[in-house]
Amino acid sequence: MKTISIIIPLLNEAESLPELTEQIAAQISKMPGYDYEILFINDGSTDASMEVIRTLAETNQRIKCLSFAKNYGKAAALSVGFKQAAGDFMITMDADLQDDPAEIPELIQKLSEGFDLVSGWKKVRHDPVLSKNLPSKFFNWTTSKVSGIRLHDFNCGLKAYRKTAAKSLNFYGEMHRYLPVLCHWNGFKVTEKPVLHHPRKYGTTKYGISRFFKGFLDLLTITFLRQYMRNPMHLFGFLGMLFTFAGLAVTAYFGVLWIIEGALHLRPLMLLGVGAILMGIQFFSIGLIGEMITHTSKREDYVINEEINLA
Numbered sequence: 302m303k304t305i306s307i308i309i310p311l312l313n314e315a316e317s318l319p320e321l322t323e324q325i326a327a328q329i330s331k332m333p334g335y336d337y338e339i340l341f342i343n344d345g346s347t348d349a350s351m352e353v354i355r356t357l358a359e360t361n362q363r364i365k366c367l368s369f370a371k372n373y374g375k376a377a378a379l380s381v382g383f384k385q386a387a388g389d390f391m392i393t394m395d396a397d398l399q400d401d402p403a404e405i406p407e408l409i410q411k412l413s414e415g416f417d418l419v420s421g422w423k424k425v426r427h428d429p430v431l432s433k434n435l436p437s438k439f440f441n442w443t444t445s446k447v448s449g450i451r452l453h454d455f456n457c458g459l460k461a462y463r464k465t466a467a468k469s470l471n472f473y474g475e476m477h478r479y480l481p482v483l484c485h486w487n488g489f490k491v492t493e494k495p496v497l498h499h500p501r502k503y504g505t506t507k508y509g510i511s512r513f514f515k516g517f518l519d520l521l522t523i524t525f526l527r528q529y530m531r532n533p534m535h536l537f538g539f540l541g542m543l544f545t546f547a548g549l550a551v552t553a554y555f556g557v558l559w560i561i562e563g564a565l566h567l568r569p570l571m572l573l574g575v576g577a578i579l580m581g582i583q584f585f586s587i588g589l590i591g592e593m594i595t596h597t598s599k600r601e602d603y604v605i606n607e608e609i610n611l612a
Contacts, residue, residue: 470484479520
């Protein structure tokens, strides 16, 4: 029997949790040959979310939870969820009931067709137009062009992963928006599937338009990391050599001039040559520091203060 891990980051979603767990259990019960675990990642909720989860977990050992000491963000929640999850397949979804658990069987079916990640596509969205829909369209178009992978909805919370794909991911900040990109760049097969998207039933959205600006900065980051993460010296060493050789050439020119003409007056080009050499040394230093950082393990940037039904 194969196991599906449903990973659900949440922030102040107490009202929706009983209904969500009931819907998930109902869907998995229709899938013979599959068992499941629901792994809630409480991202610093200040409402009654943890009380609700404790109550649900008392009657269903498949319901598990990791609770952060404070709000660390969705990327941290998903990252720890992937590390903790034990399933052969993993589903990520939001806790606000906008993602429909009825999509789970078809998402798993797409994985069985040979794909490693199936990204949901909210073809019909029930979100505010100005604060979410329009920025999302621009964000998805830009990401598609930069990454080279053609998806309509990179940031949909509803996704399905094979275990190998999910466990291969290393991300932070706002990089959870680019998990299909990271999987694609890692050589995994990525596709998308139109999914139902419901209006929010309880509470209010936790994300504003500012998240897209942070997301674009992270897009630049992962593009850079793709090229130079393993060997940052390839970039900074090249720049260091370029500036150093340019500075040495200028200095050599003034050395020859000094031999021919004797004493030299201070000239802007002379200062530029010295500055170029110093810049070259700095770039070499940055490259070396980058190499040292690359070869050290990244510490976990979150604190877990409670676990439920986890061995």
